[in-house]
Amino acid sequence: MDSVFAAIVQAPEDPILGVTVAYNKDQSPVKLNLGVGAYRTEEGKPLVLNVVRKAEQFLVNDQSRVKEYLPILGLAEFNKLSAKLILGDDSPAIQENRVATAQCLSGTGSLRVGAEFLAKHYHERTIYVPQPSWGNHLKVFTMAGLSVKTYSYYDPETRGLNFQGLLEDLGAAPAGAIVLLHACAHNPTGVDPTVEQWEQIRQLIRSKGLLPFFDSAYQGFASGSLDADAQPVRMFVADGGECFIAQSYAKNMGLYGERVGALSIVCKAADVAGRVESQLKLVIRPMYSNPPIHGASIASTILKNSDMYNEWKIELKAMADRIISMRKQLFDALTAKGTPGDWSHIIKQIGMFTFTGLNSDQVAFMTKEYHIYMTSDGRISMAGLSSSTVPHLADAIHAAVTRAS
């Protein structure tokens, strides 16, 4: 019998995973993988937080725990704690029962469920995404049935924010359009608006009646402070308006493969939130029925126990501090070498990634001559650097900038 799928062609390789594939093939002892979007220690190893191990051990030892299905919307305790984490313990939106929350599969799953809900229940089908953004955003929203447009964001000249362009583009969006906002530590550029700029963005969005959809994948990971990193989201919620929030615990709790996240929809009224919640179930049930229990149980254990919560904050700050230190060290190294150009964006940008401003030729040169692996858009993962490897990277950048064109 012929296969019904005989004509299927192979899908293109994922550009980010392709970097790791090439890195793995390289035999050089000085090779460096700066493509990886996962935290690494000074020794270049993946990290499971101590508090996560503790929480997991606690769960394994609890003989009374069972593996029953979670409700469609997930672990209720986890949902409450997640909403508090992003909105603040004393958030009026929570106190007024205006927040509908669903446990979802990390950031991706939260975005997809939110987008499918919008495609079903919202009158506007267009979502505006910053240029550039995480590559998977386009796929997630398109699959969900939304059409994707972009708004200006990154300015290659300054390696910072094109604020005027952003205001113009969002100002020209049709009323009601959805706007994707990276809550902090923009991926891939590391460029975030200032607090003042966020306030202007908020006013523009509210005055035009646009619907904000926050992607919060790095809360606590960017500045080291959970509250500081949540500020943009909280500003929007404080004005009483509605918004969507996708949260991920992949990076800030190191729970990557456990797929832990939450979608929160902040509504104007409690009865609205109740109905929204019921409709979220209809989106989730035909996708995977109910979310996985393990990772959310770990997160919940940590969030509700004040000792563990404090321990987590300390370990989280240590990760953020190490990244900030790598930024400083790289900047200092390039300055010391007198590498031509302004490299201050390395310390101005925030979060896991730096958009170096290097072009694809320079990147190819660095890969070939210095065994540095990174994506061709010039993005490097600071998490892949250590004090011992910074000099090698600085050498490579210096060589690329002074020799290759």
Place this chain on the structure above:
Amino acid sequence: MAIRRAFSGRIVDRTAVVGARYMSSWWRSVQPAPKDPILGVTEAFLADPNPDKVNVGVGAYRDDNGKPVVLECVREAERRIAGNLNMEYLPMGGSVNMVEETLKLAYGENSELIKDKRIAAVQALSGTGACRLLADFQKRFCPESQIYIPVPTWSNHHNIWRDAQVPQKTYHYYHPESKGLDFAAMIDDIKNAPNGSFFLLHACAHNPTGVDPTEEQWREISHHIKAKGHFAFFDMAYQGFASGDPERDAKSIRIFLEDGHHIGIAQSYAKNMGLYGQRVGCLSVLCEDEKQAVAVKSQLQQLARPMYSNPPVHGALIVSTILGDPDLKKLWLKEVKVMADRIIGMRTALRGNLEKLGSPLSWQHVTNQIGMFCYSGMTPEQVDRLTNEFHIYMTRNGRISMAGVTTGNVEYLANAIHQVTKSA
């Protein structure tokens, strides 16, 4: 002039304050969704304070004390993996180890198809996730095709293919008069469907009826599906759980493989390994050759990426730890048989009790049917009476989850059923 200035002044003041406070909700017109017919049952059960209440609604296994069970092999696997490994992302296609072991269960331990690498397979979010990936895949690559779904079926099947935007049709399956299989009508529907349609088949322990084709009937079904060039998609959520023997429960699939079909299979570890909330499963598609399998797998991954990026690691680790260790695997097979045997025992007990009570109806089907569910034949009104008068919770299609029946409640249950059906 003065009026215009005053007007615009008011507007400026309004937007300068906040802007959002004066707008109404975007979601005003969102209707409250109907409760899920299956999961809503457990919600109602939990809310009932009556001490005699019985939950025979959702298909999750219970031991003879009515308690959920975590298998010993699972506890041991968790002890081994806790604290040992990192939590890095799995590849988009999931755990390679877990998938390999899972394919052996469905296709055969020494399957040539596995050796020849002809099977495109990815880890999926239990059975639901596997079905949804297949449905999305069907939509993308066979957009003109329809899915044929048996009547009745697990209610979520309809939701899955609807959300994937694949047009659905039904085929005859359950025969209410005999409480068995409507075989002739089923074959007719297979013959009448447009060539190249997709047929959803329950590999064993049909949900909700418990009615499975015999081996001979499976051979005929295979023959007619092949003649029409249809795509056979097996939803296998109960391997091992139906007869107690995983090899026996995979018979329908093996028949189709012998006949040369290029099938698809959704496998779930929710019931047979008790990993319900871990969401562990697998979607596989048999292809013509390795090259095609590589292409198909890459496309399945492209569908997973915008849904959840990569699947959860914990449950997959449990599965591969158990299936990769001969002693743990043996323990698992023993524990699956215990569960299946208990269910079979409860079928016998329920039927026996009903007959002892002198029910005017035939309850043969209770022991003829197989797997977790019994399609009792009760009407929605009778089910409502069971709930309202006896605090017995089940879905309104009359489906009884035998896993919820115990030696402690079987008499109470039989009596209640007798009360609502004796004048039927």
